[in-house]
Amino acid sequence: MPVKIRLQRHGKKGKPFYWIVAADSRSKRDGKFLEKLGTYNPNTNPATINLDVDGSVKWLHNGAQPTDTARAILSYKGVMMKKHLLGGVTKGAFSEEEAEKRFAAWLEEKEAKVQAKRDGLSKAEAEARAKALAAEKEANEKRIAAAQPEPETEETPETTEGVDASAEVEAVEKAPEVPEEAPAAEEMKAEEVEPAKEETAPAAEAKTEEPSETKPEEASSEEE
Secondary structure: OOEEEEEEEEEEOOEEEEEEEEEEOOOOOOOOOOEEEEEEEOOOOOOEEEEOHHHHHHHHHOOOEEOHHHHHHHHHOOHHHHHHHHHHHHHOOOOHHHHHHHHHHHHHHHHHHHHHHHHHHHHHHHHHHHHHHHHHHHHHHHHHHHHOOOOOOOOOHHHHHHHHHHHHHHHHHHOOOOOOOHHHHHHHHHHHHHHHHHHHHHHHHHHHHHHHHHHHHHHHHHHO
């Protein structure tokens, strides 16, 4: 019977989780399978893959055909590389020990690349968190500054004195000029009034003296 190495879907909705299985090509995708070879979790970065390399190589030697997705996973984990090396051992190109040594070197190089990718992702994530934290801190500071009342401005005495002095200067400049002849006119009026008073005084004295002159005449007539 034809055998395929394919993925069998499990997990929750929106978070798929796959089994890597060897199953009859005529069975349903999520139906019965012949052997479970590993798991594949695409929800992590990088994806988490657990695979039985030797079991997968065995099924490939027995004629199992992987799907496109399963082939990519097998190549990523070194199954296809190990199958190629075992083919060279079968042909006598090199010994089995040499094949294992080459496969171990390949795995070490592959693991270094995967670790470098993980380090880069973790560093990028740390930088993103630091930027987000700095942006949040800046937003909080702006919010606090906006919530605080603005201080009231007080006028200094120097400014008020300056304003009063300028107002006084303007008032003096706008005041009407007093003519210089006004004092002379007031003196002339005073002089005119004083002689008039002096002229009236003798007349009053004359009136008071007239009765004294007539009294002797009246006295003489009475004697006669």
